[in-house]
Amino acid sequence: MNECYGKMFILNGTLQPAEMFDKSLVYEGDSVYEVLRMVKGNPIFFSDHMERLVTSVKLQKKEILADESKLRKDIISLARSDKKRETNLKIVFNYKSGKTNCLLYFIEPSYPTETQYQKGVKGILFFAERKNPESKVIDHKLRSSIYHRLISESSYEAILVNENNLITEGSRSNIFFLKGEALVTAPDNVILNGITRKHILEICTENKISVEFKCVKTSEIPEYDAIFMTGTSPIVLPFYCIENNFFRVKHQLIEKLRELYLKKAEESVSVFRS
Numbered sequence: 001m002n003e004c005y006g007k008m009f010i011l012n013g014t015l016q017p018a019e020m021f022d023k024s025l026v027y028e029g030d031s032v033y034e035v036l037r038m039v040k041g042n043p044i045f046f047s048d049h050m051e052r053l054v055t056s057v058k059l060q061k062k063e064i065l066a067d068e069s070k071l072r073k074d075i076i077s078l079a080r081s082d083k084k085r086e087t088n089l090k091i092v093f094n095y096k097s098g099k100t101n102c103l104l105y106f107i108e109p110s111y112p113t114e115t116q117y118q119k120g121v122k123g124i125l126f127f128a129e130r131k132n133p134e135s136k137v138i139d140h141k142l143r144s145s146i147y148h149r150l151i152s153e154s155s156y157e158a159i160l161v162n163e164n165n166l167i168t169e170g171s172r173s174n175i176f177f178l179k180g181e182a183l184v185t186a187p188d189n190v191i192l193n194g195i196t197r198k199h200i201l202e203i204c205t206e207n208k209i210s211v212e213f214k215c216v217k218t219s220e221i222p223e224y225d226a227i228f229m230t231g232t233s234p235i236v237l238p239f240y241c242i243e244n245n246f247f248r249v250k251h252q253l254i255e256k257l258r259e260l261y262l263k264k265a266e267e268s269v270s271v272f273r274s
Helices: 046-059 066-079 112-117 140-154 194-208 217-223 250-271
Strands: 008-009 014-017 030-039 086-097 099-107 121-127 157-161 166-172 176-177 181-185 210-213 226-230 233-242
Touching: 008 066, 030 046, 030 233, 030 250, 046 066, 046 086, 046 194, 066 086, 066 099, 099 250, 112 233, 140 157, 157 176, 176 194, 181 194, 181 217, 194 226, 194 233, 194 250
Parallel strands: 121 157, 121 233, 181 210
Antiparallel strands: 008 014, 008 099, 030 086, 086 099, 157 166, 166 176, 176 181, 176 226, 226 233
16 A cells, blocks of 8 residues: 555645655654544644644654644645545654654545444454553554554454553554443553544533543453444444454444534534634
């Protein structure tokens, strides 16, 4: 799969043809990044992503290569150059051998099918921890290992487990456990706090849905009625099984959370346009 999915990309503020894309500017050196979902040429929750990008850069003690205003203009420019209706856009700040580069480009999305939303997806347990969970940096070695496991086991997502057998997050998502009408999810300080997760938690507060912040033990997995992930691409997606444990997929609360999230996402697009 090509890293750059589209006709054009932006390098340091300048539109370039996709044929000129050099993925070493992403995967060599250190890279801090964000992935935004684009709908009709507009990003969802733009300001939230920009806030997290700045936080990641500061945690890595790096230089901010473009501010929110500049990135907004670049996104609009790239969207106009290649009118994709719905895709993902990646922003990368790359730091390599004393040189810096800011890249914006479309990546090929992997969105769940309607069947996957209805029937759920398969998950596996993967024993690993992110070095810096609070900042979004590219860990090519970990990503490659997870990718090969997912392919070999025909699974959708890997759920990360730390050395104490505690579940923290998904490899590209956040994880929620559901028992009755109450949710459990890992504390903020041990995960990358996803933008989708942030808004799901806001929805829970607004609708008086109980949420407990703790890491679930792998041995406790069978105790839960349902488990779902949240993320830019999956949005709110239930698991039908994790390893040999099977779960309820059709749950009114999961469907309600997804519906309310999509409404918030639509409102965020209107804010970006204005």
